[in-house]
């Protein structure tokens with residue numbers, strides 16, 4: 001199977017659909033190794049998972065999670081760190097075990113060593129079964145900006161200015177947005193057995209068109225998913241508003 005697109009009406013439906021797929025995998029495999037993403041898009045997905053946990057008691061006790069990335073220089077308790085984001089939106093509400101949730105340490109004394117440790121730990125734990133992804137307006141996945149080699153692994157990267165601008169909304173000032181991050185590489189992401197990418201809203205419409213239209217290229221990191229044997233994209237009508245119906249048909 002090659003990359004498939006699930007088209008949904010709006011953000012709410014996107015979140016329901018994504019949560020439904022994640023929950024199914026969690027129920028099928030109590031020891032699932034789940035790759036998690038941050039950013040605005042997955043917030044509603046996590047809300048649906050929390051609601052399901054409260055309503056139906058779906059348990060995460062044996063689940064391991066691996067986050068894609070973390071800002072360099074932000075301690076876990078910094079309010080804009082991805083550690084804090086995960087606590088706020090998911091970890092504190094469900095029964096995930098703290099020793100089974102993994103996020104790169106943005107405050108590591110030796111960031112290069114931290115990257116090696118993180119990459120090795122993922123592979124030692126058996127690799128990721130299902131990786132959740134968002135997409136940046138420039139096509140980045142994780143913090144893998146355009147030009148990232150497809151065989152890259154976990155490493156320190158410099159953020160593109162467009163990424164820092166897009167994420168400035170979470171900080172009080174643009175200057176506070178870190179300039180660097182630790183991110184899984186494209187190679188790390190592509191080793192996942194299954195991938196689920198989410199795209200919502202008109203700001204993602206141009207990049208979604210490019211991703212579907214253009215050849216696979218390191219200039220558009222998310223395009224690599226067209227080479228993954230089990231990748232699905234859930235996108236709402238706004239995100240697909242610039243994609244011609246004929247092109248969409250090829251990914252159904």
Ligand SMILES: O=P(O)(O)OC[C@H]1O[C@](O)(CO)[C@@H](O)[C@@H]1O
Pocket residue numbers: 037038039040041042133134135136137141142143163166167
């Ligand atoms: O969901 P958003 O906020 O549009 O972000 C898209 C992507 O950009 C990032 O937030 C990084 O800039 C990723 O973590 C995310 O997947």
